Amino acid sequence: GAGVSQSPSNKVTEKGKDVELRCDPISGHTALYWYRQSLGQGLEFLIYFQGNSAPDKSGLPSDRFSAERTGGSVSTLTIQRTQQEDSAVYLCASSFLGGINEQFFGPGTRLTVL
Amino acid sequence: GESVGLHLPTLSVQEGDNSIINCAYSNSASDYFIWYKQESGKGPQFIIDIRSNMDKRQGQRVTVLLNKTVKHLSLQIAATQPGDSAVYFCAETDTGRRALTFGSGTRLQVQP
Numbered sequence: 001g002a003g004v005s006q007s008p009s010n011k012v013t014e015k016g017k018d019v020e021l022r023c024d025p026i027s028g029h030t031a032l033y034w035y036r037q038s039l040g041q042g043l044e045f046l047i048y049f050q051g052n053s054a055p056d057k058s059g060l061p062s063d064r065f066s067a068e069r070t071g072g073s074v075s076t077l078t079i080q081r082t083q084q085e086d087s088a089v090y091l092c093a094s095s096f097l098g099g100i101n102e103q104f105f106g107p108g109t110r111l112t113v114l
Numbered sequence: 115g116e117s118v119g120l121h122l123p124t125l126s127v128q129e130g131d132n133s134i135i136n137c138a139y140s141n142s143a144s145d146y147f148i149w150y151k152q153e154s155g156k157g158p159q160f161i162i163d164i165r166s167n168m169d170k171r172q173g174q175r176v177t178v179l180l181n182k183t184v185k186h187l188s189l190q191i192a193a194t195q196p197g198d199s200a201v202y203f204c205a206e207t208d209t210g211r212r213a214l215t216f217g218s219g220t221r222l223q224v225q226p
Contacts, residue, residue: 004157033213042203042216043158056213091157102148103214105157 002026004106006092012112013082021077021109025094032075033093033103034067035059043091049075050097082113126223133191135220137204140185144206148214149178149189151200158203161189191222199224 005024013019025032034046045059049069060066064082069075079086089110093103127133139147145166150158164171164178164187171178177190187204201221205214 031212035214035216042218043205043214045213045215048213056211059213093157102160102163104160105150107155107157 004092004094004104006090006106006109008109009107010110010112012114014114015084016081018078018080019082019111021079021090021111023075023077023092023094023106025073025075025092026104027073028096029094029104030072030097031095031101031103032069033095034075034077035091035093037089037091037108039088046077046090079111082111084113087111087113123218124221124223126225127194129194129196129224129226131194133189133194133198133222133224135189135191135202135204135222137187137189137217138185139187139204139206139215139217141206141208141215142185143208143210144215145208146206147178147180147187148205149176149187150203150205150216151198152203152219153200161202194222194224196224196226198222 007022032049035043037043047067048056051072052069064080067077089108091108093105095101095103148163149161152158162173162176162178164180169180175192179188201219203216203219205216207214
């Protein structure tokens with residue numbers, strides 16, 4: 001498709017389990033971002049990729065959170081030993097790299113930790 | 115820390131009226147600002163952006179105003195329609211950072 005896609009759309013897991021969330025950015029977009037949106041809240045930055053490297057990981061809340069990007073395209077956000085406070089919508093965005101450009105968002109993955 | 119905030123959590127307007135959503139930011143280094151619209155169950159959708167070398171930018175039915183002196187951003191929607199009902203977020207960043215800092219959002223309710 002033409003837009004950012006994310007999978008799964010919904011994920012329910014048990015506390016302590018690991019989860020992987022996937023993002024497919026818009027073709028040609030070299031910058032990729034992960035954000036988290038808790039219920040009724042604004043978006044919180046997690047990590048930014050420039051190509052396959054992550055020059056800004058400042059938003060990752062703990063060492064249980066990690067992300068990688070391969071081939072300058074698909075990115076995976078992994079949360080280990082999930083906690084109930086990890087429940088949120090995880091949003092991915094992509095943009096062209098040059099200068100500051102509009103970030104296009106995917107539909108998000110709603111994560112529920114029981 | 116640096117933050118972006120909104121004055122009104124909910125704005126209710128009549129269909130056909132003009133809407134104004136306000137946003138204050140605190141990072142004086144911010145040089146790029148965006149307004150996003152988010153409908154229930156969807157990701158944020160770009161509405162309009164503005165760079166710090168401008169104080170006004172117009173799109174289709176929308177205008178963004180930037181006042182760098184008081185660090186204030188506003189979104190004006192002309193002839194508001196029921197389809198405009200959503201949560202609106204302002205966001206800002208600077209050239210060196212790229213990651214967006216979002217406000218907490220304003221819910222716009224358009225009454226028919």
